[in-house]
């Protein structure tokens with residue numbers, strides 16, 4: 001099918017884009033187009049106006065800051081994958097990126113597009129949750145910062161208002177003695193995760209867990225954190241026993257459903273195994 005007719009505007013600055021987003025009628029931002037264009041072609045999205053942000057060069061950057069890493073929303077996934085500051089300051093992002101689709105898609109797909117699209121199966125959404133990323137949005141009303149924990153509201157639904165443009169994602173610097181890992185099972189390389197887990201694990205000098213974050217892809221209507229498992233891990237001696245208990249607790253918090261790829265029981269089983277595996281790998285790195 002072909003999209004319904006729409007107007008296309010190609011602003012060169014964030015200010016121009018924000019002005020265009022305030023118009024009447026349905027307006028959509030076009031970033032890499034890797035999710036939006038199929039939706040347009042299937043007529044599942046029927047905007048009257050597309051605001052193509054690809055000419056806004058000020059939205060493409062990876063910047064090292066005192067608190068961590070700031071990434072422009074239009075930064076291509078492939079550029080992130082190859083970025084030295086990302087590998088050093090947000091290694092969980094670097095680890096997950098090769099699992100996102102395929103190189104031609106990552107050449108166009110953007111960080112902001114993946115988060116704004118908010119597919120519960122998307123690797124980068126789970127990673128943003130696990131890293132406590134902060135998403136920066138602007139509109140004519142001003143600028144606001146949205147913690148990742150408050151960003152994903154429902155299937156393909158975020159806290160962004162229709163007139164807001166996502167401009168930046170901040171990944172806080174990981175403290176010393178903190179490990180990370182991303183694990184997933186997908187039907188084929190490059191497919192969306194059937195189950196994905198992003199882990200951040202901080203370990204003290206005495207070997208106890210000082211911080212644990214577990215975020216899941218494809219285990220509910222949104223990317224999910226397993227808060228009870230995180231709390232139960234904190235203070236425990238990091239190791240197989242604590243990790244196995246955390247994995248059991250985590251799966252009791254997850255809400256997977258059956259679909260054509262896998263049923264709920266299978267997903268829970270895989271999540272249990274991947275959680276233990278990811279925690280063990282994160283512990284090696286923390287040490």
Ligand SMILES: Cc1cc2nc3c(=O)[nH]c(=O)nc-3n(C[C@H](O)[C@H](O)[C@H](O)COP(=O)(O)OP(=O)(O)OC[C@H]3O[C@@H](n4cnc5c(N)ncnc54)[C@H](O)[C@@H]3O)c2cc1C
Nearest residue numbers: 029031032033034035036101109110113114122166191192
């Ligand atoms: C064959 C195929 C396989 C894929 N496999 C995977 C996979 O395994 N894992 C995965 O995570 N993804 C996968 N994707 C999706 C891919 O990662 C997309 O690039 C990504 O989801 C969307 O990014 P985009 O820049 O292309 O956004 P677009 O498609 O341009 O936009 C997506 C949505 O976000 C909104 N948006 C985009 N940027 C902004 C912004 N700055 N501010 C506000 N709203 C914005 C748009 O309006 C739209 O609603 C796949 C895609 C394809 C085609």
